[in-house]
Amino acid sequence: MPARPYRCVYWSRQRIDGTPEQVATEIESILTAARRNNAQLGITGALAVGRGIFAQLLEGPRQAVETAFENIQRDERHGDVQVLAFGPAEQRAFPGWPMAYVEPSQIGSQPAASTSTAAVGSTHLEARRLLDIIDSLAVEPQPRRD
Amino acid sequence: MGSVHSIKLAGKPSVQSRERTPLRQVSSKLAAGLALSAFATFDSALAMVAPDGRILMTNPAFDQLFGDISAEDLPTQLQIESWQQAESAERIVPFPNGRSFKIKIMALPEGYFVCAGDITDQLAQAARDARLVRTDRLTELGNQRLLRERLQDLLESSPAVRNDCALLTVDLDRFKAVNDALGRNIGDALLCLVSKRIRSAVSGVDVVTRLYGDQFGIIQIGRPQPEAATILAKRLGDLLSRPYMLEGQLIDVTARVGIAPLAQAATDVDQVMKNADLALNRARQDQSKDYCVFESGMDETVKARRALETDLRRALALREFSLVYQPQFDLLTRRVTGFEALLRWNSPTRGMVSPLDFIPLAEETGIINPIGEWVLRTACRDAANWPADITVAVNISAVQFAHRTLATTVLSALSDIDLDPRRLELEITESVMLDARGTALGVLQRLRSTGVRVSLDDFGTGYSSLGYLRSFPFDKIKIDQSFVRGTLEDPGNRAIVRAIASLGQNLGMATVAEGVETAEHMERVAADGCTHVQGYLISRPIPPEQVAGFLAGNGAQKAACRDDPFLVA
Ligand SMILES: Cc1cc2nc3c(=O)[nH]c(=O)nc-3n(C[C@H](O)[C@H](O)[C@H](O)COP(=O)(O)O)c2cc1C
Secondary structure, three states, rough: OOOOOOOEEEEEEEEOOOOOOHHHHHHHHHHHHHHHHHHOOEEEEEEEEOEEEEEEEEEOHHHHHHHHHHHOOOOOEEEEEEEEEEEEOOOOOOOOOOEEEEOOOOOOOOOOEEEOEEEEOOOOOHHHHHHHHHHHHHHHOOOOOO | OOOOOHHHHOOOOOHHOOOOHHHHHHOHHHHHHHHOOOHHHHHHHEEEOOOOOOOOEEOOHHHHHHOOOOOOOHHHHHOOOOHHHOOEEEEEEEOOOEEEEEEEEHHHHHHHHEEEEEOHHHHHHHHHHHHOOOOOOOOOOEEEHHHHHHHHHHHHOHHHHHHHHHEEEEEEEEEHHHHHHHHHHHHHHHHHHHHHHHHOOOOOOOEEEEEEOOOEEEEEEOOOOOOOOOOHHHHHHHHOOOOHHHHHHHOEEEEEEEEEOOOOOOOHHHHHHHHHHHHHHHHHHOOOEEEEEHHHHHHHHHHHHHHHHHHHHHHHHHHOOOEEEEEEEEEEOOOOEEEEEEEEEEEEEEEEOOOHHHHHHHHHHHHHHEEEEEEEEHHHHOOOOOOOOOEEEOOOHHHHEEEEEEEEHEEEEEHHHOHHHHHHEEEHHHHHHOOOOOOHHHHHHHHHOOOOOOEEEOOOOOOHHHHHHOOOOOEEEEEEEHHHHHHOOHHHHHHHHHHHHHHHHHOOOEEEEOOOOHHHHEEEEEEEOOOHHHOOOOOEEEEEHHHHHHHHOOOOOOOOOOOOOOOOO
């Protein structure tokens, strides 16, 4: 067993323009790319989407998490990235999920028309936490950009 | 130079041959044989070409170089036709097979003598070297040299091309702090990530370079300006200011961008780079935006500021500053209880300069420290001549609190002049309390423990956090004049004045209404619960020599004094 996995949790604001269908397509393409790339990097995690907010958990070898995070930073489809946690974790929260999609059904806005098989239920503890992040953020005003 | 004739006779040897070896004594047959074998064994590729371009004779080296090209194609590829006029010439000719040849050609009485060499590798090496000296080793972006050369080229190109170009300079706030705190390796790695983010935001034709340290230069090419550069600057400001993760560290820096469109009158590289720097500086000063486009006025503004700074530095030594005093009036006792010291600068060249025009610059440049000390000492000295129950208030800027010696300066001024600390009142603004490390708070506490009073100035204009009122036991709250003057028109203002007054009452702090100009103002703020007033109604600021007279007369009566164009309080 290698060193303890690193975990990074952040949220960001969605910056995808277009109809709900176009947004859903973009999210689908993010998930496809994520699953393809993450599997190679040895990264697992979950992405929750709702109310114009992304909340993501990435975990894996530290360097791999850093590489993936840097790659995601350059994506124009979101902004105002706020890292909530970054550090070693006891174990993976989403072992076997290159990028789980957390169903936003519980948080009002409709899910991306996702036929994705890799959606986890909101009973999963960390998935629930991602949803909570979205929940609590959605009622806050837009953050200032510093 | 050997004549064509001698070459024809003897091949290689030329000028010196006449002096050294009497070649003419050799039979022409022998000479021809010698020339031929020299031609054959020479290790450069040689050929004889007929006037019509046909290749007559080649040596083995030549065959080795061009053997796989057919005899019909070769003259075309050598481009012999195109330089038939020349007596002799040397050219680099690229071949369709991708290789490059250096070809020398010399006209003979009939036809040409051709000497060729494959310089493909040499050229490639030279290109590599050229690239290397224009590359930043750390980030593998271009370097300053590349940027300057490309700028030079673009400045010399047609207006259509040039007008569609802009130079952007980018730097990172807090980079030095990251470097100091996390070490050079992480600093370097951060610069590499920044480079990659920049690359991901620009188009392929743009030139991306690192100039030095954390400063980057980008030439944007072929886009309408300044719109395109503005869009790119916003994108960079966003992208580069997003968090970085490196070696287990989460790093936040802020990027700022200066833009200099090449279309501007600027004619040389230095000017363009300077313009971008001026814009970058402006972007650094203006906290609300992370980029700025150069405007021709900026240079003037900077020059004007520099001139003001020079004058400001001299003003202290030349005794161009003076203090005037504005009375503070106690509404309950109907007496003047103290004066606020206000700084005046009478410059021989500029005339009266408004504090609004020079204090910000003095703060930025740190000149405020010696000026502030002068104000403090002068005010204490003046106050020492006043009746013992009259206080003097001195404004202290947040910048002065950053100076470690402030407490010592205040205490030594008091003891040198032998003024009761309770007669000195320091007026500070909320910005002083914003200092995160709490050094200001410590200084204030130390001073207050000696008896010095502290009042909170301009209350209501800044953050006006009630937290500040709790974090320090101020003696006075000064309500900004905008609320006092506005009381007549706006019921909201009046509510604010009332709220602050009652807050002061509950916290045991006096409340001073500033900017009281009419009897009506005074009546209202009194009714609203303020304890003191200050403003034209009581008196304009008066010079120190009039203070005694003012106090001797009726305190509430307006003092006759010279016109003061800069009423601050
Ligand atoms: C909110 C969000 C989360 C993303 N998560 C991942 C991820 O976990 N892994 C990944 O490779 N790409 C992720 N991406 C997409 C990347 O930004 C990028 O588009 C993608 O990696 C490009 O992959 P490709 O070069 O293989 O097409 C995410 C994008 C967004 C906006």
